[in-house]
Amino acid sequence: MPSRLSFFSSTVGSKILIGLTGLLLFGFLIGHLAGNLTLLVGAESFNSYAHKLEGLVPVLYLAEVGLVAIFVLHVVRTLLNVWRNTVARPTRYSDKRRAYHTSRKSWSSTTMPLTGLFILAFVVLHIRTFKFGAFYRDPTTGERDLFRLVAEVYQNPLYVGFYVAAMILIGMHLNHGISSAAQSLGLSNQRYGRGLVLGGRMLAVVIAGGFAVLPLYMYVAY
Amino acid sequence: MSMNLTLRIWRQANPGTPGRLVEYAAQGISPDMSFLEMLDVVNEQLIRKGEEPVAFDSDCREGICGTCGCMVNGVAHGPDAAATVCQLHMRRFKNGDTITIEPWRAAAFPVVKDLVVDRSALDRIVRAGGYISMNVGAAPDANAMPVAKGLADEAFDAAACIQCGACVAACKNASAALFTAAKISHLNLLPQGQAERGRRAVAMVDQMDVEGFGACSNEGECEAVCPKEISISNIARMNREYLRARLVAR
C-alpha cells in the first residue's frame, strides 16, 4: 500500500521500530544477566564464561556492531519522536493532572526519555570500567582475570551505591518499556492488555533486581 | 443549598491574539446543575454586565454528540469516568472550590475562541479512510452477511467514539492514536470493511501524521478520559493493521 510517508518516519512505524529495538535490548539484558550470574559461582566460572565469550571473535564483533546499531536506532528514533511530540503541543496547559480511572501514566512512563539518556551515559561508563578497564592476567591460565577487576571495582561502596541506583533507573525504564513495546508492536488485546503491564513490571523487577544483587554480593563477599 | 466557586477560565478573543486565564466568581450555583449549565449562568451574568460571554461548544448535552469538551482542573471532560463535560454535575465540586477551565490544547486543534477549538483535523482523518465501498441498488438483506458476535461487539465498542477529541487533549504528546485506532478498528473488524482494509489503515495513519498529532507513548491517559471508554487495545490493533498493510498489502 503506497504511503506519503516512509514507514519509520510515521508515528506508528516509528513506535514499532522503537518497540522492536527496545525488546531486542531487553533480550540482550537477559543474556547479560544470565552470564553475570556466574559471578555468584566464583572466579573460575566467571572468567571461563568471559573467556569463551571473547573467543567467539567473528560472531562477537558482529553481535557488538548489531547491538550498537540497535541501541543507536532506539535512541535516535526516540529523540526524533520526543521532538515531534513537543511540537504537537506548542501551548502547554497551565493545569494538567493525571487522568484517573484506567490511566497507566506513572513515574516510569513520564521519565522514559530521562532514564533512557541516563542509561546511554551509564552504558558508556560501564563499558569503560569493565571492557576497557584494567587488564589483569590470571597467572595459572594466562587469560584475562576479569573477576579480579569486578571484585576490585565493587570494593568501593560509592560505586556499589551508584550501580544499584542505576539499576533502579533501568528497572523504571523497563517497567514502562516492556509492556509499552509489546503494545506498540500490536502484541496486546483487550483481554490481556492489563496482564501485559503486570508482566512487564515483574520482568523489570527481576532483571533490575538480578543486576543489583551482583555488586552488593561482590562487596560483601570479597 | 447553593455553592460559590472561583473559576479560572481561558479567554482568547481569536486565533491570532494570545489568551490568558481570567478569574470569575460563580455565585449561587446549584449542585444539581450540569457543568455547562453553570457556565450558562456565568455567561448570563457576563452579558448583563455588558461583557463578552465565554465561548464553548455544546449541542446534545447528554453525552452522545461529542461537541462539548474542555479541561476541568487538568483533566479532559473533568473527573467523572465515562462522561463528557456536559454530563458532569456541580455536585462533584465543593463550595469554595477553584476550578480551572482550559480548551483542548494541540497544534492540530487551534483555538478558535475561548474554549472552542477547531477539531476538523479529526474529520480529515475520517475522510481519508472511514468509508466502505458498496454497490448501489436495492438494500441488501439484513442477515445476508453474518458477523461473529465477538467481532461485532469489538467493532461496536470502537464505533462508540463520538469524536470529541478528549484523547488528544489528555495525551502528553497530543496524539490522535486512540481516535484513529477506533475509526480503523470499527471498519477493519467487519466484513463490510475488508475491501479497503489495508488502504484504510495506511491512509488514516498518514492523515493523522500530516495533521501534526504526536506519537503514542502508551500511557493510556486517552482511555482514562474517553467518555466512551474506548480501549487502547485498539491502538495495538491499529499498529498491527498498519504493519500488515505496509508489509504485504498492495
Ligand code: FES
Ligand atoms: S454536548 Fe453532546 S456530548 Fe456534550
